[in-house]
Amino acid sequence: MLRPPAEPYRYHMLINGQWVEAASGQRYRRESPAHGVAVGDYPLADAVDTDAAVAAARRAFDEGPWAARRAFDEGPWPHMQGAERARILYRVAEAIRAAKDDLAYIEVLESGKPISQARDEMESAAGLWEYAASLTRHIYGETYNTLGSDMLGLILREPVGVVGMITPWNFPLLIISQKLPFALATGCTAVVKPSELTPGTTLRLGKFVQEAGLPDGVVNIVNGYGVPVGVRIGEHPDVNMISFTGSTAVGKQVIEASKGNLKRVALELGGKNPHIVFADADIEAALDAVVFGVYFNSGECCNSGSRLLVQRSIADTFVNAVVERARSVPVGDPLDEKTKVGAIVNAAQLNKIMSYIDAGQREGARLALGGKQIPSEHGSFVEPTVFAGVTPAMTIAREEIFGPVLSVVPFDTAEEAIAIANSTMYGLSAGLWTRSVDTAFQVSRGIRAGTIWINTFMDGYPELSFGGYNQSGLGRELGRVAIEEFTELKTIQVHLGKRTNWWHRPGHLDALT
Ligand code: NAD
Numbered sequence: 001m002l003r004p005p006a007e008p009y010r011y012h013m014l015i016n017g018q019w020v021e022a023a024s025g026q027r028y029r030r031e032s033p034a035h036g037v038a039v040g041d042y043p044l045a046d047a048v049d050t051d052a053a054v055a056a057a058r059r060a061f062d063e064g065p066w067a068a069r070r071a072f073d074e075g076p077w078p079h080m081q082g083a084e085r086a087r088i089l090y091r092v093a094e095a096i097r098a099a100k101d102d103l104a105y106i107e108v109l110e111s112g113k114p115i116s117q118a119r120d121e122m123e124s125a126a127g128l129w130e131y132a133a134s135l136t137r138h139i140y141g142e143t144y145n146t147l148g149s150d151m152l153g154l155i156l157r158e159p160v161g162v163v164g165m166i167t168p169w170n171f172p173l174l175i176i177s178q179k180l181p182f183a184l185a186t187g188c189t190a191v192v193k194p195s196e197l198t199p200g201t202t203l204r205l206g207k208f209v210q211e212a213g214l215p216d217g218v219v220n221i222v223n224g225y226g227v228p229v230g231v232r233i234g235e236h237p238d239v240n241m242i243s244f245t246g247s248t249a250v251g252k253q254v255i256e257a258s259k260g261n262l263k264r265v266a267l268e269l270g271g272k273n274p275h276i277v278f279a280d281a282d283i284e285a286a287l288d289a290v291v292f293g294v295y296f297n298s299g300e301c302c303n304s305g306s307r308l309l310v311q312r313s314i315a316d317t318f319v320n321a322v323v324e325r326a327r328s329v330p331v332g333d334p335l336d337e338k339t340k341v342g343a344i345v346n347a348a349q350l351n352k353i354m355s356y357i358d359a360g361q362r363e364g365a366r367l368a369l370g371g372k373q374i375p376s377e378h379g380s381f382v383e384p385t386v387f388a389g390v391t392p393a394m395t396i397a398r399e400e401i402f403g404p405v406l407s408v409v410p411f412d413t414a415e416e417a418i419a420i421a422n423s424t425m426y427g428l429s430a431g432l433w434t435r436s437v438d439t440a441f442q443v444s445r446g447i448r449a450g451t452i453w454i455n456t457f458m459d460g461y462p463e464l465s466f467g468g469y470n471q472s473g474l475g476r477e478l479g480r481v482a483i484e485e486f487t488e489l490k491t492i493q494v495h496l497g498k499r500t501n502w503w504h505r506p507g508h509l510d511a512l513t
Helices: 047-062 064-069 082-098 100-111 115-138 172-177 180-186 200-211 226-235 248-261 283-299 312-327 347-362 414-421 437-446 481-485 507-512
Strands: 013-015 018-020 027-031 038-043 142-144 151-159 162-166 189-193 219-221 241-245 264-268 274-277 307-311 366-369 385-388 405-411 429-433 451-454 487-495
Touching (some): 038 100, 047 162, 047 226, 082 100, 082 115, 082 200, 100 115, 100 172, 115 180, 162 180, 162 226, 172 200, 200 219, 241 248, 274 283, 283 405, 307 312, 312 366, 312 385, 347 366, 414 437, 481 487
Parallel strands (some): 162 189, 162 241, 274 429, 429 451
Antiparallel strands (some): 013 018, 027 038
């Protein structure tokens, strides 16, 4: 079995093509949440480093190292041919795939997620870079040839500019890969701030984009805390857009910070996703999906199916079966190939989960399984937990716990299921299990969420857009629509032939025309 490294990995930050220390010279370390040893040693950036990174991204967008050597029509990164940008993005995808095992190992050490799952995530990340590469040659606007014989209208799609990208700790490489290659495909430049808890693979990605031939300054990676680095990116006047993934509370702060120059803001936020099981479902398949849906990544997942809505006629039997299956889920060392539920990311998150488990008990839900921290010499582990008899008004039915805790709410009719599903402030995703086509589509239409899974759960494809309704977010990632998120529209109107529709034409100018 793999073991943690003897020494922590030592990293630098990427600013303007250089691997640098923080200007302050400060560094910090991260301990593995499962093993209690230092696994990463990183520069600790502040506003000074952030400003340097934004300046580099701005220059690479406006002038670019290419401008000095190339003709105007080839220009800096935003003007590079789509085909050439595609080649670079494909090379990054290959580099991720080739380093899959190392990247997965780093993510396990920093996040506590299971190694087999981490490897799959690296594969998915490579797929995102490939898909984005394929889009670089399909970025186009519109033309209007219907405005009269003397007028042509064009709508160009142009990159939005410098994009600040702020990411969370739960899927570090996957989430930056939902943003960065799509922004690069359009010609944007970027300042990336990974979570301070899990920056390792994003910093490695910096090497890959360099080696793939990305011009200096197009991607900059600053490593540090939300305050001051994330805040500075959010308020910086030279940043045109923020693409943020994280909690709803911080998402709102990003909107506040971005007001100064009216940045475009895209937010991928939290969820309290209903997983709905009707009595006519394929029960065996639903059971597996419910257990996977809530315990995957220790429940530290925006798409976690953390609310089980189950039809009352099967509720008792189904919940008993969930409890039995959850009891046997392998929890433990995330470097063990057999582990399905690893460590909780840090003490703060552990405390938050335990306080929600207390709230569930205090408010009268029945603890059907788990509810305790698992004793461990070094790591933070929580038992897979099930609360039955939950009502929609209870805290554990409304708030995002971000841990391995399932809240079971029974319902009678499809209408009631829709009403309960829609009764939180979120609207990220939902799953539903039924053999009735009518029920499947009527409930899908009724639920206000960005993604609905029918007879499956938590699949994802680069082709399919992803994002939230309500307080789960603003905008969409992935799919062709991602190109729209990272582009501006420019309207060009061209008059053709001799002008005849004069506004004011004194006779004495006749001689000149
Ligand atoms: P978080 O909001 O605490 O932090 C996210 C990022 O924002 C981190 O890089 C952090 O350093 C930075 N940050 C913190 N304060 C900031 C500030 N004031 N200004 C700017 N940046 C700041 O979230 P987290 O704990 O890292 O991640 C968990 C949350 O992310 C959950 O709510 C989860 O649902 C959400 N999430 C959503 C999606 C999605 O696609 N919708 C995906 C993964 C995670």
